[in-house]
Amino acid sequence: MNRREFLRRTFFTGVVTVLSSGIVVPAMAAGKQAKLTVKENHFKFQEPLVRRAKTEVVIVHHVGGTDQDVSAAKIHQWHLANKWAGIGYHYIIHKNGTVERGRPMNAVGAHCYNHNHNTVGVCFVGDYERAVPTEAAIASGQILLAYICKTYGLTPGTKTIVGHRDLCDTLCPGRNLYSELTAIRSGVAKYC
Template sequence: MDSKVNVISRLQWGAAAPKQKDKLKGSAQRVVIHHTALPSFKGLTECKNQLVSIQRIHVKERGFDDIGYNFLVGGDGTLFEGRGWGVVGAHTKGHNHDSLGIAFMGNFNNDTPSKEAISSVKKLLQSGVSQGFLRQDFVLLGHRDLGSTECPGEKLYAALPKLREVK
C-alpha cells in the first residue's frame, strides 16, 4: 500500500497561520478520535468553510494557538490537515504531548461514520506509522476514554474497533 495519502493542506482549505507550534518529542504513542459535534458536510466547499469556522472558534473562543486537531475527515473520506504530523495538538486536555487528535466531521451520537471516512483514517494511520510519525504499537482511544465527554459520539465510538485493525 502507498504510504502517502491525499490530505487537503492547510493552505488549500484556507487556514490562518498558527500563533505557535510545538513539536511532539518523538513519534505519537496514542491516537485520540473525536467528532466535531457539528452537522456533517460532504461538499469540499462546505467542509472548507466549516474548518475555517472551527479554527476561528478554537483560537478566538478557546484560546488555542491553532485548530485543536492534527487531522480532520469529512463524510466523503476527504482528509484535511489540522496541525499536521509531529505537532502537539489541543484536542484532549492533559493528553496532547504524546498523541495525535483526529476529528470526524459530524455528530456521531446519532449518525454512523461513513465507510469512506473510516477507510481514509485507517490509511492515514498506516501512513503515519510508515513515515515514523506514529508508533507501530500506538493505542487508539476515543476522547471519552480520557475525559468526561460523550465525544466521539456513540456511533463513532462503536466503530473504533474498525480503526484498530490498522496494525
C-alpha cells in the same frame, strides 16, 4: 519530524508524492498500495506551535454538536474564538473521505486536555452521537491512522488508537464512531 527525516522515512517505508492538492499517503495492504490525498491548509496560528517530543497515541474525535460537513478552516475559526492558538486537531476527515490537515503533524495539539504532549488528534466531521460514520470516512481514517502508526512506530491497538472519551469525561467521538474503533483498529493493522 523535519522534512529530511520525513523523506528518509518515506524512502524506507514507501513513496510519498507531493502534489498541488496535498500529499499522497501510501500504505501497504496485502501487497497493494492504498493512497490518500491530504488537502494542505496553511493556517496562521496565534502563537508559535511547539514541536511534540514523542508520539505514543492517536486520539479519535468527532466534531459533535452539528452533523454538518464543516471544513478545517471553520474549525480553525472556532478554536481561535476559544482563544486557542488555532485548530487543535492534526487531521480532519470528512464524510466523503476527504482529509484535510489541521495542525502540522509534528506539533503539540490542542484536542485532549492533559494528553496533547504525546498524541496526534484525528477528527471525523459529524455528530456521531446521532449520525453513523460513512464507509468513505472509515476507509480514509484507516489509511490515515496506518500512516500515522507507521510514521511513529506505533502498533495499532487499544492503547495506541483511542477515543477521546477513553482519556477525558466526554461523549466524543460519539457512540456510533466509538463503536467502530475495534473495526478501525483491525483495518489499520491490515495496512501496517
